Amino acid sequence: MKRKLIHAAAILIVLSIAGCSDIGRTGPGSSDPTQPAPPSPLTAAQKAIVSADNSFGFKLFVSLNKKSTRQNLFICPLSVSMALGMTMNGANGSTRDAMQETLGFAGVTQEDINRSYAGLSALLTGLDPTVQMQIANSIWYRPTLIVEDAFKTVNMTYFNAEVNSIDFSNPSAPQTINGWVDKNTNGRITSVVPAPIPDGIVMYLINAVYFKGTWTYRYDPKETRDDYFASADGSENPCRMMAQTDTVPYFSENGVQGIDLPYGKAGFSMTVILPPAGVDIDNFVSGLTQEQWNRWMAKLVRKAVTINMPRFRINWRQSLTDVLSAMGMSVVFSDGADFTGIDRRGSLAVSDVLHVTFVQVDEEGTEAAGVTVIGMMATAVREDGPAFMRLNRPFIFALRENQTGTILFIGKVALPSW
Numbered sequence: 001m002k003r004k005l006i007h008a009a010a011i012l013i014v015l016s017i018a019g020c021s022d023i024g025r026t027g028p029g030s031s032d033p034t035q036p037a038p039p040s041p042l043t044a045a046q047k048a049i050v051s052a053d054n055s056f057g058f059k060l061f062v063s064l065n066k067k068s069t070r071q072n073l074f075i076c077p078l079s080v081s082m083a084l085g086m087t088m089n090g091a092n093g094s095t096r097d098a099m100q101e102t103l104g105f106a107g108v109t110q111e112d113i114n115r116s117y118a119g120l121s122a123l124l125t126g127l128d129p130t131v132q133m134q135i136a137n138s139i140w141y142r143p144t145l146i147v148e149d150a151f152k153t154v155n156m157t158y159f160n161a162e163v164n165s166i167d168f169s170n171p172s173a174p175q176t177i178n179g180w181v182d183k184n185t186n187g188r189i190t191s192v193v194p195a196p197i198p199d200g201i202v203m204y205l206i207n208a209v210y211f212k213g214t215w216t217y218r219y220d221p222k223e224t225r226d227d228y229f230a231s232a233d234g235s236e237n238p239c240r241m242m243a244q245t246d247t248v249p250y251f252s253e254n255g256v257q258g259i260d261l262p263y264g265k266a267g268f269s270m271t272v273i274l275p276p277a278g279v280d281i282d283n284f285v286s287g288l289t290q291e292q293w294n295r296w297m298a299k300l301v302r303k304a305v306t307i308n309m310p311r312f313r314i315n316w317r318q319s320l321t322d323v324l325s326a327m328g329m330s331v332v333f334s335d336g337a338d339f340t341g342i343d344r345r346g347s348l349a350v351s352d353v354l355h356v357t358f359v360q361v362d363e364e365g366t367e368a369a370g371v372t373v374i375g376m377m378a379t380a381v382r383e384d385g386p387a388f389m390r391l392n393r394p395f396i397f398a399l400r401e402n403q404t405g406t407i408l409f410i411g412k413v414a415l416p417s418w
Contacts, residue, residue, distance in 0.1 A: 042404060045108060049116035050404045052104030053081050055290040061410050062288055063323045069282045070232045074314045074357045074411035076209050076370025078135075083207040083372035085117055086137060086159050087332075087350070090151045090342030095331050102328040114158035121160070124401055124408075130264030132212040136184040137161035140177055141203040141376075142168050151342050168197040177204060184208040185369035188358040192373045201351060203342070203376035211368045211399060211408060213263030217246040219309075219363035229310055230393045231415045232281055239310040239416050242363055245386055246307070249300035255279075257389050258296050259305060263365060268408075270366060271297070272309075272397045274389060281394035285412060288396070297405070304386040312416035313360045320353040320372075335379060342376070351377035359411060368399060368409050 042050070057077025065073055081103060088099045089110065100106050105113055121135045137159040141147055143166075155161040162180075166173050174195035182190045185208050193204065219242040227241035249260035255276025262269040273296065275284040321333060331337055337349040352375045359368040391413075398410040 043116070043119075045112035046116045046119055046404075048108055049105070049113065049120060050406050051290070052108075053077060054293070054405065054407050055104050056081055056102070057407050057410060058288055058290050058293065059327060060320075060323065062285060063327060064318070064320075065282060065285045065412065067323075068412075070414050072314045072316065072412065072414050072417075074316045074359050074368075074409065075355060076357055076368075076372070076409050078406065078408050079207045079209045079370040079372040080320065080353070080355060082117060082121075082135070082137065082159070082209075083205055083353070083374050085113060086139070086155050086161060086205050086207070087339075087374050087376075089114070089154050090148070090339045090348075091332070091337075092340050093338045094336075095338040098329050098331045102324065114154060118158040118160075120404070120406065123404065124406065127401065127403065128213075128264045128267030130214065131268050132210065133268070134184065134208075134210040136180075136208045136210075138177075138180055138206045139163045139203065140166050140206070142166075145202045146343050146345065147203075148342060148344060168201065169199075171196065173197055177206070181206065181208055181371055185210050185358070185371060186212070186367075188367065188369040189356050189371050192354060192356055192371055198351075198377075200377045200379070201375050202348070202378050205374040205376070207372045209368075209370045209408065211268070211366070213268055213399075214365040215363075216262040216264060216266060217244065217248070218365070219244050221363045224311070224363060227308070227310070228392065229416055232394055237415055239312075239392075240418065241308050241310050241392070243306070243308050245304060247302055247304050248307075250303045250305045250387055250389075251296065251299035251301065252387065253296075253299060256296075257387075258300065259307060259389055260300055261307070262402075266402065268399065268401050270361075270397055270399055272389075272391065272395055274391060274393075274395045277393070281396070281412060281414065285396060306386045306388045308390040308392065309361070310391060310413075310416040311362045311418055312413055313358075313418050314411060314413075315358055317354070317356045320355050321350075324353055339376070347379045348376050349379060351375040357409070359409065366399065370409060 060077055091099055125133050125135055139161050152163045174193045174197055177193045178191050181192050223243045224240050227239055228236040229239040230236055251258045257274045260269045260271045332350045339348040340346050342348055354373040357370045394414045396412045399408045
């Protein structure tokens with residue numbers, strides 16, 4: 001009875017806001033106010049990198065979800081891939097082969113990989129002036145490590161990486177490195193390096209991605225209401241549900257609904273996929289592939305849609321060592337690792353790959369940050385009216401750039417919290 005009453009109230013709210021005007025919003029049947037920049041042609045290598053990055057991201061997301069059943073999950077595949085891309089410039093032999101295979105770069109030259117990362121970074125950070133998109137890289141190492149000049153140069157050139165020699169034994173070292181992360185995520189991620197830094201760690205390679213976008217069609221805070229969110233175990237949990245009606249890319253197929261919500265001038269968007277009612281979210285995620293994602297994206301067509309979305313915030317932190325090992329990169333964590341491209345004396349291996357993320361979604365838009373730290377150690381819809389999509393059960397979502405299709409972040413909301 002409780003659910004029916006809330007559902008009826010939600011429908012009344014939707015009907016009331018459908019008839020209201022809102023400056024800056026596109027209503028059903030109106031034209032699209034966004035004017036995205038015309039796409040620049042990508043080289044074959046750049047297309048290969050985008051495809052490989054997205055494929056790697058889905059595989060990583062599916063693998064991590066196996067350890068995060070009925071829990072929120074949020075990752076930044078671009079950050080993980082870029083941090084590993086920097087590290088790969090110091091790998092040789094079977095170590096490099098394993099990294100390239102896992103990342104999906106088999107058959108692509110290291111120079112093409114580096115050039116494509118550089119081009120992708122420039123495109124993402126300069127695409128939409130109304131969206132704040134930042135990518136930063138840094139390398140920190142002990143003075144006792146003899147780092148090859150070629151390794152430093154290639155990462156400074158293609159990844160715009162800051163390279164710093166720093167005494168890890170100094171008590172101020174963790175504060176300095178964490179301060180860099182804090183600055184490059186606008187304070188959303190403040191600590192990734194422990195204090196004190198373990199004696200065996202000789203280098204950190206860090207990537208930071210920060211995104212802040214305002215919805216092209218903002219939600220009216222006055223229309224946000226108390227509602228419920230049905231978690232996978234069937235319990236009903238209170239949430240603050242936002243609501244609006246707009247003309248946006250949308251699809252519905254076999255009970256699966258998808259919607260693409262743009263930011264700024266539509267250079268970036270949040271794509272939300274809602275499984276059919278009664279389908280377990282974790283089982284749904286287990287079948288997620290890049291090919292399936294591409295099929296969904298091809299079905300998106302602009303349509304008037306009434307959307308209910310909960311406000312939510314996720315903080316996520318986890319080591320990726322076990323997952324990356326299982327995906328084919330185990331050699332990089334072993335004594336058999338070959339990183340002589342960093343220090344020709346060898347005896348280096350990856351100690352850990354730490355991934356930390358943050359996302360906040362509200363009426364104004366979305367703020368997200370992702371940091372990857374690699375430590376090196378010595379040794380049912382009506383067609384005759386607006387569609388209706390109510391996110392009151394677990395769903396997945398991705399933040400993506402629309403010119404190349406690059407997926408920046410991907411997540412699962414098992415239970416929204418604030």
